[in-house]
Amino acid sequence: MVPNYTFHRRKILIMFVTCLAGFGILMGRLGYLMLFQSAHYTALAQELHExxxxxxxxxxxxxDANGTIIADNKTVCTVSVIHNQITDAEEVIAVLSEKxxxxxDTVREKVEKYSSREIIKSNVDKSIGDAVRACDLDGVKVDEDYKRYYPFGSLASKVLGFTGGxxxxxxxxxxxxxxxxxGENGTILTQTDARGVEIDTAAENRIEPVDGCSLYLSLDVNIQKYAEQAALKVMEQKNAKKVSMIIMNPQNGEIMAMVNVPEFDLNDPFTLNYQMDASATDEEYQDLLNKMWRNSCINDTYEPGSTFKIITAAAGLEEGVVSLTDNFYCPGYKVVEDRRIHCHKVAGHGAENFLQxxxxxxNPVFIEVGLRLGVTNTYKYFNQFGLLGRTGIDxxxxAGTIMHKQDNMGxxxxxxxxxxxxxQITPMQLxxxxxxxxxxxxxITPHFGVEVQNSEGTVIEKLSYDTTEHIVSEETSETxxxxxxxxxxxxxxxxxxxxxxxxxxxxxxxxxxxxxxxKYISSFIGFAPADNPQxxxxxxxxxxxxxxYGGTIAAPVVADVFDNILPYLGIEREAVTEEETAEN
Incomplete structure (x- = not known):
């Protein structure tokens, strides 16, 4: 009997030691969690019940430049329901469905769903949201929200852009x-039960949102209106595909207007500004939207034609390969290698100096200037003028300039x-x-942004832009x-x-x-006053x-716009003599 008794005592001792060790491990783990992991598990518990x-x-x-609001906020509401707080489901369904x-059926499905919160409808007009709130329905939440609003509708639509949902x-x-x-969004924190359903609305905690900063632009609503009206008028008169216009201060790059007609409604940006084929697919519809939103002034390139002669002339004068009095002869074409390249005047201009x-x-005069410059110098000035990069507009x-590689240019x-x-080049680069x-x-760097202010009206940043001096001499610029x-x-x-x-x-x-x-693109670039461009x-x-022809249909449009905006900008007319009037 004694050996058997000893055997059982040993088993009991082993079991006791094992249980004691296990209990010690559990106590140690519990102590570790309570002392060193308490903050972590407190946060998890808080998250579980909030x-x-x-x-x-x-x-x-x-x-805009005058302090006129061109992008604002409109108060809207989000209406939602909390299942376990609803006391009269049928009334909630009837009221929300009507208002x-x-x-x-849609409202009922969400009202009867046992969840923490179900949104019935977003972007609800504030007056409707207030009407729902006035019904004082248990379990119905009406939260105020913001929706972007553009007071001038389609004005400068492809410049301002728009926001999503x-x-x-x-x-x-x-x-x-x-x-x-x-800005920074705020939050409303509410207590929930173990299933995540809100149970104590009186204990809501709010973290208030921080409003976004205001942006002040160089764009002028009045100049933009003048330009849009003029562009739309010529588009309709000439049945043109589209018309673009940029108006800028050449001294500092501040853009006063940028027009791309037809524009689109910023308050309804997903509706096409023309009739769409009913058979169009979703992909085709999205392509049409992207096309409608496209800003031709910066996103599209084109062959500039004779407006580019400004760059050729400046490079030739700066390099000294041509002067105003250099003589040329235009028979209506110029032969370059095996190619006869025509002038726009088929009969030719005859004898003329560079100014003429x-x-x-x-064309033959500028071809000769280009040949005198040569490929190496031409590319030198293209780089010096900043022509081969992007403008850096905000x-x-x-898009960038599409130019021949230097090695491939004959x-x-x-x-x-x-x-x-x-x-090809963008209008903005030109x-x-x-x-x-x-x-x-x-x-200069073209731009719209001037300064940023916080919600209290304090300037937090004056926006600045890069400049590069002496791309041509003052003498060449004056010429x-x-x-x-x-x-x-x-x-x-x-x-x-x-x-x-x-x-x-x-x-x-x-x-x-x-x-x-x-098919043609007609254009004109003009500036005033000629002696000190503003x-x-x-x-x-x-x-x-x-x-x-650009001189026939494009130049008068710019003249019409200048006639309106120059006095507005404080640029006064000079006295004109009878002799000058007779000459023009």
Missing amino acids: RERSIKAARGRIY LEVSA DNQGIIGLEVMYEDYLK GAMNSC LPGE EVELATVSFGQSF ITTASSIINGGTR MRYILEQVVAEGTGHRAYLEGYRIGGKTATSEKLPRSEN VIALITIDEPEGIY
């Missing part, structure tokens, strides 16, 4: 300055490039480079201003003449590819019908 609803921050407003114009910028300045405009060649927009999606390519063909040539030689003033006074741009103002400019008529279709404008008219 639910949060977002309070959207008010997006920062956008103001929100949602089917009773989450109030984030999608295109234009709205997306470019998203970090400033968006510029006033006549004579809008997304800017004399024929050089000849065609010299008068604006066989390569007007920026021209501005930099006529402003004394400072390469270019003189040449371009003569183009308007007596040359191809004479329809841009305004009595009492010194206007400079250059016309262009470029043939689109493929050439066999005989405003520059570029208009492009895509596929006009009938007469399509």
